[in-house]
Amino acid sequence: MEIRSHDILLVGGGGAGLRAAIAAAEVNPKLSVAVVSKVYPMRSHTVSAEGGAAGVAKPDDSLDEHAYDTISGGDWMCDQDAVEAFVKEAPLELLQLERWGCPWNREPDGHIAVRAFGGMTNKRTWFAADKTGFHMLHTLFQTTLKYQPITRYDEYFVTKLLVDDGRVQGVVAIEIMSGKIQAITAKAVILCTGGCGRVFPFTTNANIKNGDGMALAQRAGAPLKDMEFVQYHPTGLPFTGILITEAARAEGGYMLNKDGYRYLQDYDLGKPQPTPVLRSMELGPRDRLSQAFVKEDQKGRTIPTEYGPVVHLDLRHLGEKLINAKLPFVRELCVKYQNIDPVTELIPVRPVVHYMMGGVSTDINGATPMAGLYAAGEVACVSINGANRLGSNSLPECLVFGARAGHAAAEFAASQKAPNGSVWTQATNEVLRLEQQYLHKTSGRERIATLREEMQKTIEAGAGIYREEASLKQARQKIQELQERFENVGLDDHGRTFNTELISALELGFMLDVAQSIIECALYRAESRGAHQRTDFPKRDDQKFLAHSLVRRSSDGSLSVDYLPVKITHWPPGERKYGEGSHKASKQTKVS
Amino acid sequence: MTEMSELNQAAHTEFHPRWYRKRLSTWWWLGEWHYLVFILRELSSLSVAWFVGLTLFQLRAFMRGPDSYGRFTDTLQSPIMIALNLIAFCFIMLHAITWFNLAPRAMPVRVGGKRVPEFLVAAPNYVLWIAVSAFVAWLLLRTS
Amino acid sequence: MSETPKKASNEGFLWLLFSAGGVVAAILIPIQLFLFGLAFPLGWLPQPSYDHLVYLMSSPWVRLYLFVMCSLPLFHWAHRFRFTLYDGLQVKHLNEVIFAFCYGGALVGTVLAAYLLLSI
Amino acid sequence: MADKIVLEIARYAPERDDKPSFQSFEVPLRKEWVVLDALNYIKDKVDGTLTYRWSCRMGICGSCGMMVNGEPKLTCATFLTSYGNNATVRVEPLRYFPVIRDLVTALSDFLVKLQKVKPWLIHPNQPPLSAGEFLQTPEQLDLYKQFSMCINCTLCYAACPVVGLDQEFVGPAALALAQRYNLDNRDQGSAERLATLAHPDGIWGCTFVGECTRVCPKHVDPAGAIQQYKLTAALDWVKSFILPRGHKDAPQETAHD
Numbered sequence A: 001m002e003i004r005s006h007d008i009l010l011v012g013g014g015g016a017g018l019r020a021a022i023a024a025a026e027v028n029p030k031l032s033v034a035v036v037s038k039v040y041p042m043r044s045h046t047v048s049a050e051g052g053a054a055g056v057a058k059p060d061d062s063l064d065e066h067a068y069d070t071i072s073g074g075d076w077m078c079d080q081d082a083v084e085a086f087v088k089e090a091p092l093e094l095l096q097l098e099r100w101g102c103p104w105n106r107e108p109d110g111h112i113a114v115r116a117f118g119g120m121t122n123k124r125t126w127f128a129a130d131k132t133g134f135h136m137l138h139t140l141f142q143t144t145l146k147y148q149p150i151t152r153y154d155e156y157f158v159t160k161l162l163v164d165d166g167r168v169q170g171v172v173a174i175e176i177m178s179g180k181i182q183a184i185t186a187k188a189v190i191l192c193t194g195g196c197g198r199v200f201p202f203t204t205n206a207n208i209k210n211g212d213g214m215a216l217a218q219r220a221g222a223p224l225k226d227m228e229f230v231q232y233h234p235t236g237l238p239f240t241g242i243l244i245t246e247a248a249r250a251e252g253g254y255m256l257n258k259d260g261y262r263y264l265q266d267y268d269l270g271k272p273q274p275t276p277v278l279r280s281m282e283l284g285p286r287d288r289l290s291q292a293f294v295k296e297d298q299k300g301r302t303i304p305t306e307y308g309p310v311v312h313l314d315l316r317h318l319g320e321k322l323i324n325a326k327l328p329f330v331r332e333l334c335v336k337y338q339n340i341d342p343v344t345e346l347i348p349v350r351p352v353v354h355y356m357m358g359g360v361s362t363d364i365n366g367a368t369p370m371a372g373l374y375a376a377g378e379v380a381c382v383s384i385n386g387a388n389r390l391g392s393n394s395l396p397e398c399l400v401f402g403a404r405a406g407h408a409a410a411e412f413a414a415s416q417k418a419p420n421g422s423v424w425t426q427a428t429n430e431v432l433r434l435e436q437q438y439l440h441k442t443s444g445r446e447r448i449a450t451l452r453e454e455m456q457k458t459i460e461a462g463a464g465i466y467r468e469e470a471s472l473k474q475a476r477q478k479i480q481e482l483q484e485r486f487e488n489v490g491l492d493d494h495g496r497t498f499n500t501e502l503i504s505a506l507e508l509g510f511m512l513d514v515a516q517s518i519i520e521c522a523l524y525r526a527e528s529r530g531a532h533q534r535t536d537f538p539k540r541d542d543q544k545f546l547a548h549s550l551v552r553r554s555s556d557g558s559l560s561v562d563y564l565p566v567k568i569t570h571w572p573p574g575e576r577k578y579g580e581g582s583h584k585a586s587k588q589t590k591v592s
Numbered sequence B: 001m002t003e004m005s006e007l008n009q010a011a012h013t014e015f016h017p018r019w020y021r022k023r024l025s026t027w028w029w030l031g032e033w034h035y036l037v038f039i040l041r042e043l044s045s046l047s048v049a050w051f052v053g054l055t056l057f058q059l060r061a062f063m064r065g066p067d068s069y070g071r072f073t074d075t076l077q078s079p080i081m082i083a084l085n086l087i088a089f090c091f092i093m094l095h096a097i098t099w100f101n102l103a104p105r106a107m108p109v110r111v112g113g114k115r116v117p118e119f120l121v122a123a124p125n126y127v128l129w130i131a132v133s134a135f136v137a138w139l140l141l142r143t144s
Numbered sequence C: 001m002s003e004t005p006k007k008a009s010n011e012g013f014l015w016l017l018f019s020a021g022g023v024v025a026a027i028l029i030p031i032q033l034f035l036f037g038l039a040f041p042l043g044w045l046p047q048p049s050y051d052h053l054v055y056l057m058s059s060p061w062v063r064l065y066l067f068v069m070c071s072l073p074l075f076h077w078a079h080r081f082r083f084t085l086y087d088g089l090q091v092k093h094l095n096e097v098i099f100a101f102c103y104g105g106a107l108v109g110t111v112l113a114a115y116l117l118l119s120i
Numbered sequence D: 001m002a003d004k005i006v007l008e009i010a011r012y013a014p015e016r017d018d019k020p021s022f023q024s025f026e027v028p029l030r031k032e033w034v035v036l037d038a039l040n041y042i043k044d045k046v047d048g049t050l051t052y053r054w055s056c057r058m059g060i061c062g063s064c065g066m067m068v069n070g071e072p073k074l075t076c077a078t079f080l081t082s083y084g085n086n087a088t089v090r091v092e093p094l095r096y097f098p099v100i101r102d103l104v105t106a107l108s109d110f111l112v113k114l115q116k117v118k119p120w121l122i123h124p125n126q127p128p129l130s131a132g133e134f135l136q137t138p139e140q141l142d143l144y145k146q147f148s149m150c151i152n153c154t155l156c157y158a159a160c161p162v163v164g165l166d167q168e169f170v171g172p173a174a175l176a177l178a179q180r181y182n183l184d185n186r187d188q189g190s191a192e193r194l195a196t197l198a199h200p201d202g203i204w205g206c207t208f209v210g211e212c213t214r215v216c217p218k219h220v221d222p223a224g225a226i227q228q229y230k231l232t233a234a235l236d237w238v239k240s241f242i243l244p245r246g247h248k249d250a251p252q253e254t255a256h257d
């Protein structure tokens, strides 16, 4: 078997991966940096982010306010040291991206323009029309093209992390085009594989978001953190799950129930005003808005459709001119995928799984508890998102912690010897496993799609917007059963060349692991906080649960959960308040 | 990344899949309406050459005196010349129209930072065209 | 792709000639061809008399106009026809021959036009 | 409305086949279904060996381009119903690219070309970050914005006959992206890009067929970008002819110089 070696290996070519690659290459141009990605980097899901990226930019704003919004938005589950580093570095990273050519929207005088976003006290979200993620990813990708030391392995699928001596020393990957399985060793590996929305049936996430990195890390021995916190976005198009960006509400869109009533006023989110008010009504945080939807549904005030109940997002009063100027992609998506023109019609929307707050547990530099293993981006949980991520914090997170992980990994790699020979045996075993379990096996009876659908239904029923012990236990049982049936999965495709069915099977395996972890963490957290709402424990419990869940997998596949205290620096836990005047709170609650 | 030549092998070997490449047929431009229009547009250049050739002969005839010029205009009246000139004229019109319509693409005009719609940029071309044509016709038809 | 900037510059020049010729051909040729090729021979409009033409040709402006109308469109033809041959018939290997034929033709035509217009 | 539709799909397995052949599948016809949904239905329920790329299903990742009834399309943005009742829809891999398997084409060549045109901001001697952003007015942004919308879906390559005729042709999307940076007031790299762009395999290879612009799902207008660049390059040549020695592509000034 062929072995390739690099100093630093990135798994994932999205926003976080590319930023980390550039950071590593810039620390030391002599390092050999490799980016392994299962899709061409510019296809990564960062490309679909619409609304924008938060970073304090204007004199009337402050880092403390950004930090407070993030922390209170996260229901005090954020590690505050991480948040402080984050808000401080986010503007610099966004500026760096500007220097690389990102076409940010501008003020008439040529300075960066910022917009309001849900849960944010001030306007601080940088945007490039409503294709922010697209522009960021392409800017990053095009910028990496100029760095010679960066080698790309495009369309390589990582199946396993190589671990020796408790240190991660590389990966095994399939070159999808040829089917060749090979080991790529490295002194440090950074996981940037993105989220896991596809574990759920209805999601804004792309087909490639299967939680691969989370499962890879967990199987290698690293713990996952806060997996119970799954964000639902309140406005997804029914059927496709395509996201209508929060910017639509930031520009002044209304949420209406079946009676045309702005129902959010019934859920402690302030009083309706004709124009948007920060942290109020439609600009409340995502968890609250999604929960309000479920309550409306229970009251019978939603509109039933073929694809489940919906409410309406009303943009009509904004006018064609504003919609075309500020929300062109929203209009394009509605017209192209829902056959609806938001200028004249109401947009049907429903909550949709959008983002994973949890992930591979890392410190403030992206380092996991395992030597040589780093993580950044949605796959990681540094803990700046806590129990609920604020819109537009995730793109800058990819940049800030991508860069930090890149730097840290480069430093670590400098002090390491090249990987030793024992990983070779592991790699050969992995090749055998892949061949015996999938490629050469003809006895499998279970279809991938069937298992996947069952898994998705199970997790939605058991660990959706609202959870309770009984439903979670049932889901746990069912996923266990699916894990067993998965052993018996059979492929139609036994070819080597571009075998996407093999990839789907491996992804399903990863997703089952992730689903298990989500359920396990949700079961043990007997409180309600942010995106984790237990009907049997409706209150937040800081006494017991102001702590991160850590879920580990032992070699026999069983999971165990323990807790790690949340780091509090300046902002003691308080009550999350939304509605008028709530943004003043940020200035009062800081203690030194 | 693997070099393309390495992969594009005649036979399939494991891990070096052979790629299927289709050669473009010589008649590629017949297969699709848009391509055909394109080729016709390009072939309009033959009509341009034809017209210039004709003009050179006309000049030569003119230079040699009224009789020679008369014989030339008689030739132009033959059905075959009429047919050829009709075809040439159609092609020239195709050229003129596509040219005027495509020009704004190559030279976008901006007023106050906003791009002027293409038909507005094309419009002056047409105005100029009509004016020049009218002037030429007037010159030629003036006293006869 | 080898770097041959010199050739690249020539392409720019040839393209300018092509474009200029395209404009001239689009604006001037339709009316000329319509009148001399169709309207006069078919009697839709009265032929201008030889004397009238002599009168017109006595102006240097008219001769310049005719020169431009002949020369630039020939370069337009040369450029387009060259690529039509390359692409339409896929004969790029005859590159040099085609090149010489097209631009050579345009040059010869230009010289002829100059000669005729000067000797009138 | 008929509730079934037939898809004729090009199949090619390099281990087995010498050339592609077509296979027909009948799938349910649903109002909201795009061509990609039908492919997913086949892969999930009928034949797991069907091979194609996709990811976002919202027309932004650029991976699902295929020929649908002879036209390059993003299959996630092409409704089945737009082909009418009882239609047969023919799905093939994007034209002019080598086929790896079924509907998957080889992109490595495109990426080499992309890298060649240096699609990144070139600005030597950048001031430190603390100096703040480069200024760019909305008007200056507007000059290149359209050309920055390219999702690298390569539909334009499948539309452009020159790509089919000449493998060396840099092609519409890469040229448009080069022009995107050339027109950016923060960039000073146009002189560096000139050699690759003003080349018979670059802009001069384009005969303005215009198909690239017609099929582009993101309205990038590569044809326009290329023609505009031809004009710049030609005038540049004139300048260098008139001022043979002193001529240099003057870097554009930015706010911080």
Ligand SMILES: Cc1cc2nc3c(=O)[nH]c(=O)nc-3n(C[C@H](O)[C@H](O)[C@H](O)COP(=O)(O)OP(=O)(O)OC[C@H]3O[C@@H](n4cnc5c(N)ncnc54)[C@H](O)[C@@H]3O)c2cc1C
Binding pocket: A011, A012, A013, A014, A015, A016, A017, A036, A037, A038, A039, A040, A041, A044, A045, A046, A047, A048, A049, A050, A051, A052, A053, A054, A132, A133, A156, A157, A158, A159, A192, A193, A194, A195, A204, A205, A206, A208, A209, A212, A213, A243, A245, A354, A355, A376, A377, A378, A379, A391, A392, A393, A394, A395, A396, A398
């Ligand atoms: C529709 C939508 C809109 C959003 N809008 C916003 C917004 O406005 N603001 C904001 O801040 N955030 C937004 N987000 C969230 C944000 O976009 C994501 O969290 C972020 O882009 C994740 O980036 P990433 O680099 O971590 O991962 P991704 O961009 O998802 O990249 C993952 C990479 O990992 C690779 N990979 C995965 N598994 C493997 C494997 N097994 N082997 C090899 N490679 C692998 C993939 O190929 C890919 O390159 C949005 C998200 C969605 C879905």
Ligand code: SF4
Binding pocket: D149, D150, D151, D152, D153, D154, D155, D156, D157, D172, D173, D176, D212, D215, D216, D217, D218, D219, D220, D221, D222
């Ligand atoms: S220019 Fe348009 S068609 Fe071509 S790759 Fe870019 S987005 Fe696709």
Ligand code: F3S
Binding pocket: D159, D160, D161, D162, D163, D171, D172, D205, D206, D207, D208, D209, D210, D211, D212, D213, D222, D223, D226
């Ligand atoms: S289709 Fe091709 S020839 Fe030019 S205008 Fe577009 S690149």
Ligand code: FES
Binding pocket: D054, D055, D056, D057, D058, D059, D060, D061, D062, D063, D064, D065, D074, D075, D076, D077
């Ligand atoms: S699947 Fe992403 S563009 Fe179609």
